[in-house]
Amino acid sequence: MDLSAIDPVILIASLMVASTPILLAATGELIVEKSGVLNLGVEGMMITGAICGFAASVQTGSPALGFLAAIIGGAALSMIFGLLTQVLMSNQVATGLALTLFGLGLSALIGQGYAGMKPPPTRPLDLGVLSDLPVIGKIVFSHDAMVYVSLALVALVWAFLRYTRAGLILRAVGESHEAAHALGYKVVRIRLMAIGFGGAMAGLGGAYLSLIRVPQWTEGMTAGAGWIALALVVFASWRPWRLLLGAYLFGGITVLQLNLQAAGVAVPAEFLSATPYLVTILVLVLMSADRSRAALHAPADLGKTFHASS
């Protein structure tokens, strides 16, 4: 075993890249859950975004168009979920699970013929002098644009929820759909918009995997990233900045695990892959043990079906 083979600078830099897909998907799911909807189909929307983005950028030669296609693909898939759960009032848990299975199958179907291809490369942003700074330059200023976009989106979502009226209405709908309806807010419409945003973000996260992180197309390539994103929202107790922290923590574990294996440390890889879920379960237990304040950020009407009775 040779731990000196692990370079902390490269480790942290690659941690940011490894975390970006789950950060994007989790930011979307945070908005969805804040509106009171539990969409378990993140994995399906991610992989659909991955193949839509991959196919579009291979066809057009433009990564930007690829990301756009991923947004549309993820959002379109989420609208199926929206239609089923909000309009036809199906069970959210079952529908979300079905959406994951459907997304995995659909992406495999679209992806036939794309295996083994190379997508057009996305270059890191040229930030001039900043990138040449020692250590900091390598860690913070040597990434592609999407890393910075994901950070900006976290900030935007935070500001949206905290400072805007639309954000307040979204939280209100997730907190009590009955009360929001009584005040005249369109619960179903607001939730559909949130679901669409969640789908778009999951698609974006998926495309980041297939276009930048890996970059190629393999069936089932998200390999549980969507589930980690779901776990992350709970871990962060529905707060955007904690989401960022959690994503980098979970991403860090993934990267560390690869490095440790390369360095020959005898920690079973399976154990490290299970860590995010173990941490999430721990957080859930702590939350339900401290009944006073911790549960406060959870949307009270999460996962409940809304039916306008009047």
Added chain:
Amino acid sequence: MTALLTVEGLTKAYPGVVANDHVSFEIAEGEVHALLGENGAGKSTLVKMIYGLVQPDSGRMTLRAAPYAPPEPSAARRAGVAMVFQHFSLFDALSVAENIALGMETPPPMRRLAGQIREVSETYGLPLNPDRLVGDLSAGERQRVEIIRCLLQDPRVLIMDEPTSVLTPQEVDILFATLRKLAAEGTAILYISHKLEEIRTLCDRATVLRLGRVVESCNPREKTAAELAEMMVGAKLATPSRAGSAPGAPVLEVSGLSLPSPNPFGTSLRDISFTVRAGEILGIGGVAGNGQDELLDAISGEAPVAPDTVRLHGQAIGALGPSLRRRIAVLAAPEERLGHAAAPDMSLTENAMLTAAIRQGLATRGFLKWPAARAFAEKVIDTFDVRTPGPGNAARSLSGGNLQKFVIGREVLQRPEVLVVNQPTWGVDASAAAAIRQSLLDLAEAGTAVVVISQDLDELMEISDRFAALNEGRLSAPRPAKGLSLEEIGLMMGGAHGMEVAHVAE
């Protein structure tokens, strides 16, 4: 007086029921107008149409002589119609200011809004801190949030749906002072309540609805409460009565009972002590959310407590679960009919099986005796006059009053030694409520120790031997119910919770 709001021939039908049938009335500026009627008479549907939540099938409304047909609540709010809801339209996890902003059309920035809230709340004597979380407020304070939300929009018409059901008598006085001040400023108030004495004190006119139709319009001050009740029901009402006998030996003893609340906005029970004797009814009053649900859970066994704190005939039973307590005849009927007292989608037979299996011997060695359960359900239906096609019907299909009769009857027929009921007549029409109260009185007459938890003070005064009040998880010392004045009761319930009388004089 000029009519501010007129309603003409408003009709709304739902599948199977006409909720409003050609309803007409009018309200003048500065008038406090009562809308009277039993549950299901169509009061809620009517005000929902005025507030734009429901669209009428036919009929028309005018506001200040202009046609008025709000397609949604925000249109109604823009036109100057505001509403205080019966079940608060508030969000627990949001702050007071955020809640108020959600109910306004064009709220100012948060900091200015906070200032306005302070200002208005002081003018009307309803102190309120804009930064507090609504989930931490008492019921009276929550209602203040709703009222101030309306006041900030300078309403012309203010609709209040059952506003006093969650207030102590002192808080009611303050609310009435606020409403009179508003009326004096020219606001028309549409006031829904079934508390007839309140309507006689507050309202200038009353419109009585029965089965969706206007049956009477009168000045409530010229009528007695009994006359108003008869207009609502359309028949004479029998008052529950009992022979009155001396209570026997202590049956249920609760001492030093404390129980932390299981949810963040619940109330923890603190050091509760009382004794109930055989044949006695102990009435426990208090504003909702002061520990009523938790107290029922502690006595029924849903929330196990320290063994010594609950005793039956001197035996410690605090640690026993609900089934073991049923075995020794400690029974309960919780407040929430659908989902707590009864499983909504199961039949009445199945629901009878659920609580009566042990005491009625409806199960042997894990196998269920369905014919016996069905017979028991039928007995409940017959004895308590539950209106339903048969025991095979789902609990959900029954009306509130009928299901409540079934739920209470199911426990009463199991010959309990101790029966705890929470809100036995909540949302139940007057005749069913009278029947339920009578059955509780009869049960006590037969020697059962009965604990009635309720927010309806008139009900408690009518049936209890002794009265105690829950306030923030603490129980006041029980006192004989006979001769207690409304003011004394109000003080037992915690007085006005820090409110002050509005500065009525202009």
